[in-house]
Amino acid sequence: MEKKSYVKPTIVRHSIGVMNKYGRPPATVPMSxxxxxxxxxxxxxxGSPLYVLEVDQLRQQYRNLFRAFSTRYPATRVAYSYKTNYLKAICSILHSEGAWAEVVSGFEYDIARNLEMPGDKIIFNGPYKTREELTRAFTEGAMVNLDNYDEIQVCEGLADDLGKKLPVGVRVNMDLNNPPWHKFGFNIEAGHAYEAVKRIQTGGKLDVRGLHIHVGTYVDDVNIYAAAARGLVSFYTYIKEQLGVKLEYWDMGGGYASHNTLNWAWQSAEYTCPTVDQYAEVICPILLNGPFGSGDAPKLFIEPGRALVDEPxxxxxxxxxxxxxxxxxxxxxxxxxxxxxxxxxxxxxxxxxxxxxxxxxxxxxxxxxxxxxxxxxxxxxxxxxxxxxxxxxxxxxGAYNLSQSWQFIYLRPAVIAVDDGKIHVIKARETRDYVQQMEQVPEDFQTYRSESRK
Amino acid sequence: MSEIFSSELTMSKNGFLFDHGSGLTYTLNTTGQLIFNLLESGKKSTQILEKLMTEFDVTEDTARKDLDDFYRQLKELGLIDQ
Structure with a gap:
């Protein structure tokens, strides 16, 4: 007699996994x-563990997001947030779709340039940019969004060195969420943003061409984006009237959610994660009400990371x-x-x-x-x-786990990309030699080898 | 180990277990149901192990390990006495 197939015996007390008002129980359909x-x-x-990228899905994520924004605000550009996952293959796929690079360090800037992204398709953000990195960025025509007064001073020095007025963006923040994102840029409500723009314009060495805001990370409340867009419009209106600033771009940053449920959420992301159309629908119409005519709308930049690479x-x-x-x-x-x-x-x-x-x-x-x-x-x-x-x-x-991974105890896994039925290794599994290649053991420390052999 | 079940347990044909004493309910999968029935009819661990290996396509190592885990679970749930 043929034996029956075996399943490990289980007994489960009825307390979890049942349908309730917050949603349905998790699926147990096997994913072979x-x-x-x-x-x-x-x-x-x-090998295992193994990261697997589905290239088609990555392209679809990009196209869907770009469509959602560009149909509502035609002068939209998407700049991919490198820090979310800066594997060269992933950045290359997104660039081939038309994405610019949004970088927050000289290291990331270098990755983008190494992938032959022209400087004028790179947005350089972040609170820590060295003088050398800024020099390269301005020389190559990158968009630089300034974060603090120290950076303003450095850039004014650079303008002197380079002998020309440098175009800059200013990162601003607002009291939009709890805890507020005050680390980056200049606060609008406290008047700091206005002071900063005025300070830059009166210095005569830099020229404010853009405003940048980034409202948070995994922000699944579209109202926060609406409030940010309204804030940008009124702030632009004010600095245009008071200081004659004419913006070439506004940059709404990133922070768009993906279909992963947060630890503290009681509802599944399946129910709470907004669609890209919902984000675009609150942001774009508000910005279109900005103080500009039909021919001089500032470009709209968005800087998604998680919303592009998490799910594929x-x-x-x-x-x-x-x-x-x-x-x-x-x-x-x-x-x-x-x-x-x-x-x-x-x-x-x-x-x-x-x-x-x-x-x-x-x-x-x-x-x-x-x-x-x-x-x-x-x-x-x-x-x-x-x-x-x-x-x-x-x-x-796909978001952050690779760029934030650290080598510890075990070697880090390979990353493969599946594209049109073909498998490509886009990052090989680490080896011990790779992990230790920057190390050296000074000769003086090696005596134990001969002594231990005695 | 000695397995003495509470007399207040009733299991339906599809593995739904009701404890009349506590009001708690449980679900057992098919393997769990088989073991539960064997325990209830007074079979010893070694007999249950043999029965599993006769009925199912499973190695002795796996069956033994899974049985041990199942007994630990039953004990933690207060369904068998030590």
């Missing part, structure tokens, strides 16, 4: 294939162990740690099973594989039975 390939085979070939990248992990905790809760340990999934501090990631394990789910704490007590990937997830060696897929991990 990713980007058209068997998950098992991908791991077999490229998934991670495949492998279960390495499981245990029963005091109190009866199940713990599952996987081979990826928080060092390669740093966004676990913000997100309740979905962990999708790959094998068919039935529909019975159990409250589970998911641990990363690092030998560190804080390495918890999710405090509570409704998971069906899984076993050592089985895989779990974590969708939507």
């Amino acid at each position: 294939r990713l980007a058209g390939f068997s998950v098992k085979e991908l791991v077999g070939q490229y 990248i998934s991670m495949i992990t492998t279960v390495v162990a499981q245990k029963r905790l005091p109190g009866g809760k199940r713990g599952v340990i996987v081979d990826a740690g928080m060092n390669v999934l740093s966004s676990v501090q913000w997100y309740n990631y979905n962990f999708q099973t790959v094998q068919d394990s039935g529909v019975t789910v159990e409250d589970t704490i998911l641990y990363g594989g690092l030998c560190m007590n804080i390495d918890v990937l999710r405090q509570s997830a409704a998971l069906p039975p899984v076993r050592r060696g089985e895989h779990l897929v974590i969708p939507h991990v």
Whole structure:
């Protein structure tokens, strides 16, 4: 007699995972294939953990976002926020779609130039730009948004050195959210932004051509963007009247959410994440009411990162162990740690099973594989039975996890891109030689080798 | 280990378990149901292990490990006495 296929025995107390007023329970449909390939085979070939980029989806994210804004505000340009994920292949794909580069350091600026992005398609933001970096940016025609008075002074010095008036943007902030984003730029309500623009214009060495605001990160309340757009319009109206400033651009920054549920949210992102059309619908009509005629509308820049790259990248992990905790809760340990999934501090990631394990789910704490007590990937997830060696897929991990990853205890995983049925390795798995290539052991420290052999 | 179930438990054919004493309810998957029924009929751990290996395509190592985990769960839920 043929034996029946086996599923690990489970018993689950009825308290979680049921339909309630906040939404439906998480799906337990197995995800045996990713980007058209068997998950098992991908791991077999490229190792686990593994990041998988679906190129088509990345292009679609870009096109959808650009369409949403440019149909409502024709002079829209999208500048990709490099810090979200500056793998060269990803930046290249987005540039091929028409994205400019939004960089926040000389390192990122260099990546963009190395990818042959012309300087005049680079926006240079951030609170810390060195004099050398600023010199290069101005010389190559990049848009520079100034963050503080020290930077204004440095740039005035540069204008003297370069013998010309330099066009600049000014980053502003407003009291829009809690906690307020006051770290960056000059506050409008306190009058600092007006003082800064006046100071720049009266200096005669720089010329304000743009206003930049970035309202936060993962901002899923479109009203915050509406308030920011209204603030920009009234501020522009004021500095135009008072100081004669004529803007060439306004830059609404980024912060647009993706379909990942925040740790503290009681509703799934499936319900709360606005569409790109909803963002565009509140921002664009307000800006179109700005103080300009039909022929001289400032360009609108938006600087999405998360909204472009989060969803097209998934991670495949492998279960390495499981245990029963005091109190009866199940713990599952996987081979990826928080060092390669740093966004676990913000997100309740979905962990999708790959094998068919039935529909019975159990409250589970998911641990990363690092030998560190804080390495918890999710405090509570409704998971069906899984076993050592089985895989779990974590969708939507493309934002920040790669650029913020740190090498710790284990080597960092490979990144593959699936494009039109073809697989490309866009970042190889690290090797020990790669990790240690900048290190040296001075000869004096090597005596133990000969002594230990005695 | 000795497995003595509370007499106040009733399980339906599709694995819905009701504890008359506490009012709590549980769901067992098919493997869980089989083990539960065997425990209720007084079978010992070794007999249950054998039964699993006869019925299912499973190695002894896996079945033993899973059974141990299942017993730990039942104990934590207060459904079996030690």
